[in-house]
Amino acid sequence: MNRSWDSLETFENFLDSGGIVEPVDEMPTEYRQAVFDFIEMHANSELMGGLTERDWIPRAPGLRHKMSVIAKTQDEIGHAHLLYMVAADLQIKTRQEMMRDLFAGKSKFHNVFHYRAKTWGDQVAIAFLVDAAALVSQQAVFKNCSYGPYKRILKRIIAEEGFHLRFGEESVLRIAEGTQIQRSMFQSSINDWWWPALQLFGPDSKPNDLLLRWHIKSERNEVLRDRWIQKFVPLLQGYGFTIPDPDLRWNKEENRWEIGPIDWEPLKRTLAMGGPDSARRISEASESWEKSSWVREALEKVAT
Amino acid sequence: MRVYEVFLKPDGKEEFRHAGSIEAATDELALVLARENYARRAEGTHMWLVNRENICVSEEGFIDSNLDKPHRHNDGERVARWRKLQRNKKNNE
Numbered sequence: 001m002n003r004s005w006d007s008l009e010t011f012e013n014f015l016d017s018g019g020i021v022e023p024v025d026e027m028p029t030e031y032r033q034a035v036f037d038f039i040e041m042h043a044n045s046e047l048m049g050g051l052t053e054r055d056w057i058p059r060a061p062g063l064r065h066k067m068s069v070i071a072k073t074q075d076e077i078g079h080a081h082l083l084y085m086v087a088a089d090l091q092i093k094t095r096q097e098m099m100r101d102l103f104a105g106k107s108k109f110h111n112v113f114h115y116r117a118k119t120w121g122d123q124v125a126i127a128f129l130v131d132a133a134a135l136v137s138q139q140a141v142f143k144n145c146s147y148g149p150y151k152r153i154l155k156r157i158i159a160e161e162g163f164h165l166r167f168g169e170e171s172v173l174r175i176a177e178g179t180q181i182q183r184s185m186f187q188s189s190i191n192d193w194w195w196p197a198l199q200l201f202g203p204d205s206k207p208n209d210l211l212l213r214w215h216i217k218s219e220r221n222e223v224l225r226d227r228w229i230q231k232f233v234p235l236l237q238g239y240g241f242t243i244p245d246p247d248l249r250w251n252k253e254e255n256r257w258e259i260g261p262i263d264w265e266p267l268k269r270t271l272a273m274g275g276p277d278s279a280r281r282i283s284e285a286s287e288s289w290e291k292s293s294w295v296r297e298a299l300e301k302v303a304t
Numbered sequence: 305m306r307v308y309e310v311f312l313k314p315d316g317k318e319e320f321r322h323a324g325s326i327e328a329a330t331d332e333l334a335l336v337l338a339r340e341n342y343a344r345r346a347e348g349t350h351m352w353l354v355n356r357e358n359i360c361v362s363e364e365g366f367i368d369s370n371l372d373k374p375h376r377h378n379d380g381e382r383v384a385r386w387r388k389l390q391r392n393k394k395n396n397e
């Protein structure tokens with residue numbers, strides 16, 4: 001342990017040959033920062049996702065769904081917890097500093113959590129489309145991630161996201177078997193969430209993407225996005241819903257779905273904290289953090 | 305606050321495995337938090353928590369020295385060669 005590399009080149013050779021970096025290693029500063037930024041954004045997204053999920057505990061239709069939503073909320077907050085631990089060990093920011101930056105709108109979280117979930121249909125669309133999109137990208141990171149603690153913790157997170165996905169699809173099935181009103185509610189949720197979920201993967205990866213070069217990510221954004229599209233177009237259509245893309249077509253020769261052009265403006269706005277619900281989301285998250293400050297203060301007292 | 309390393313072990317032959325870490329104010333609270341974060345779906349039957357401060361860590365290279373002690377790994381090659389020779393002799397008789 002406590003390995004060090006005399007140049008970025010030898011470090012990159014180490015990564016290319018499948019080397020796994022541990023927190024005690026003297027990794028290059030740029031790598032440390034890149035891994036940290038990536039994990040911090042993931043942690044923030046889990047927390048913001050967990051908080052939206054929580055909003056639906058009192059409003060879930062029926063006890064069965066309510067219990068599933070409680071479990072999912074606990075999972076997401078748990079994921080945030082684990083990821084903040086892994087991020088803090090990189091010794092760039094403490095957990096407190098990460099919270100401070102999140103509530104100040106200074107650090108990023110996934111675009112999808114800059115929108116408001118207005119109906120139960122939206123919540124189901126999130127559980128189905130968004131959790132799946134997150135899962136697709138996490139699986140690709142897990143497969144080949146060069147940072148050991150992140151790779152190991154992703155294993156647990158991925159297993160639990162699998163439950164969310166199944167819960168999402170079961171809820172879709174229930175709605176699909178429901179009344180016309182329920183089906184049209186869900187269709188309008190798909191119309192609202194299809195594009196944000198698809199944009200979660202980000203624009204096509206640049207040729208010199210450092211996250212790819214350093215094996216933090218293992219697959220290009222466009223590859224992951226396409227994998228998700230190929231899976232979800234037939235799934236949604238199979239349940240009797242339509243995809244809000246007038247240019248969507250089946251390419252017979254290549255045996256695959258092709259989508260229309262993607263408008264990246266909404267994604268850019270969310271990254272600049274200017275999404276439709278960004279301000280409310282952040283202030284609500286910070287408010288709930290403030291409200292629970294007495295717990296942390298009490299714990300600090302016991303600790304000393 | 306203290307940082308604890310969490311180890312879980314399922315019943316049976318499996319060994320304890322590192323699951324991750326947790327921050328808590330006291331041992332008792334750490335156990336509760338570790339359960340809520342790492343064992344929500346019965347991921348094990350036994351759990352160990354170790355305060356990170358109490359872990360002894362070996363320095364770089366401390367165990368590497370054993371790499372150059374091949375005599376600790378008798379590969380049985382010499383005996384195998386002799387046995388093969390004997391077998392061949394017997395077959396040729």
Ligand SMILES: [Fe+2]
Nearest residue numbers: 046075076079
């Ligand atoms: Fe999650």
Ligand SMILES: [Fe+2]
Nearest residue numbers: 076131161164
């Ligand atoms: Fe999830």
